[in-house]
Amino acid sequence: MKYILIFIFALSLQFSFGQTKSLNAYEYVIVPMQFSFQSEPNQYRLNILARVLFQEEGFIVYMDKEEKPLALRLDPCKSLRADVIDEGGFLTTKVKVLLSDCSGNTVYKTSVGVSRIKDFEKSYKDALRNAFESFSTASYTYDESLNTFKDSANDADDISESSHSNLEEKYPNKSIYKFGGESYWLVSNSSGGYDLLSNQGKINYAQLKKADKGSFVFNSKTINGAGYFDAEGNLLVEYMDRDLNGIQKVTFKKID
Structure with a gap:
């Protein structure tokens, strides 16, 4: 039993390291104006809050409808796309944050953030902030040496x-x-x-x-x-x- 626990712990460390390493290869995050569970844009003002929270973690953040730099417009794969998943819950609000690459692969996901506040808007905001606590253990720092993306801005018009x-x-x-x-x-x-x-x-x-x-x-x-x-x-x-x-x-x- 002891060896099984050690193996599981080592495996989880390996997964965590790989996830963080992939995360550090990205400088940009795109936040949509409407997450998959929302019925209207910026419902509960959650999307703008997500933008602020990602900025606090050190990412360069753009809303999906916002003007973006040329390099990012020419090569969207340089960015991660954010989504917030509503996990549901009885008398609680539970959400987690997903960051996916341009192929739809999950690069990073947070733990579930939980809130017991009764007011919907306050509860979703509180749960989202709690979910973002996961980034404190991710130790995100953009590492350009991990960036293997082709510089499309320079190749777009080769002269x-x-x-x-x-x-x-x-x-x-x-x-x-x-x-x-x-x-x-x-x-x-x-x-x-x-x-x-x-x-x-x-x-x-x-x-x-x-x-x-x-x-x-x-x-x-x-x-x-x-x-x-x-x-x-x-x-x-x-x-x-x-x-x-x-x-x-x-x-x-x-x-x-």
Whole structure:
């Protein structure tokens, strides 16, 4: 009996190590606006809470409807997708958190979080926080050396070094911005506004059309809103997100 218990303990350690090692290979988590058990988006405000809790664990987190960096849009397999499972329970709320890869394989799952609070919203939030306690033993730290994903952002438009030099020469007065781990070039266009270029000038990510009082109409494939520059030269974009039911703001930080 003693040897059986030792074997089971060793096996559980091996499983835990493998799970944590896989988890550390991922930097991003995508949180859906509606988990599989919910009847409406952000029910009990659980999805936004999950986003905050994942951020506290050190992940870079995006909602599924939110603007994402170019590298992540081109290769969704660089991220994990979160789900919260309702385990049910008599007079209790029980949930657990699953993180799955792009093939649907479970990379990590928490223990079941339990709450006995009677109010539904408070109970689900309490249970979710309790489920996240599992991450304290997972010791998550992103390890880039474990990342074996192909860099699709660099392969998306394979051009020669001479072509890249030509782009540098084409936009000598460009300003460089950062957002979501990606670099963007801001260049003037013929209409008196700006073009925001990604992937080292290869892709026209967005256009800024001059409006009034120093503001611009910002148009991209995923964001349509108002843009303006702050005192430090950062580009701030505000837009209405219907899924999040409110005004969202993103900041392109000026680097050069």
